[in-house]
Amino acid sequence: MNINNRPSGIYQIHLPKYCFLFVTILISSCQNAQELKTEQYFAEGFQLYTTNCANCHQTDGKGMANLYPPLSGSASIKDKALFACIIKNGMKDTIVVAGKKFSRPMPANSKLTELEIAEIITYVSMKWSADSTLTSIDLVSKSLQQCAAVD
Numbered sequence: 746m747n748i749n750n751r752p753s754g755i756y757q758i759h760l761p762k763y764c765f766l767f768v769t770i771l772i773s774s775c776q777n778a779q780e781l782k783t784e785q786y787f788a789e790g791f792q793l794y795t796t797n798c799a800n801c802h803q804t805d806g807k808g809m810a811n812l813y814p815p816l817s818g819s820a821s822i823k824d825k826a827l828f829a830c831i832i833k834n835g836m837k838d839t840i841v842v843a844g845k846k847f848s849r850p851m852p853a854n855s856k857l858t859e860l861e862i863a864e865i866i867t868y869v870s871m872k873w874s875a876d877s878t879l880t881s882i883d884l885v886s887k888s889l890q891q892c893a894a895v896d
């Protein structure tokens with residue numbers, strides 16, 4: 746009888762199991778951290794939207810008459826780079842959204858930080874577009890460099 750075979754036999758059976766468990770815990774805790782961050786961005790974004798945008802685009806994102814365009818259903822919010830630039834620099838154009846023409850200028854938000862813009866985009870995109878997770882500061886940062894170059 747070889748006693749030494751027993752423990753190694755046990756390890757052979759159980760080690761992969763523990764490894765799997767460990768990796769699962771690791772992955773799920775990463776997911777939780779990302780989910781928590783998304784919730785924070787969404788909550789902050791809601792506050793910032795309420796203070797900086799809802800006057801015109803309204804709390805429900807549907808805009809107002811032919812003065813302020815709706816954000817829900819707008820193609821511009823799906824293009825994150827464009828969206829970031831519009832928030833930061835405002836816009837002065839004539840656009841048609843959902844069959845209505847809008848030609849009033851939107852003021853710039855030069856005081857909003859990149860984090861705040863990311864939070865607003867997160868809120869708007871999760872609320873009125875198809876996003877299920879946050880929009881990163883990094884993406885906003887890169888987008889703003891691009892629109893600054895165009896202007």
Ligand code: HEC
Nearest residue numbers: 797798801819821836837838839840842847848849850851
């Ligand atoms: C003073 C009113 C006002 C405020 C405040 C305002 N907007 Fe606007 N927004 C407008 C107007 C007016 C337009 C249309 C501009 C044009 O026709 O050139 C517009 C256009 C937009 C568009 C483009 C819509 C499209 O379909 O192309 C987006 C996106 C947008 N606003 C998001 C925001 C966000 C986010 C905020 C808050 C940070 C904000 N706006 C604050 C008035 C406002």
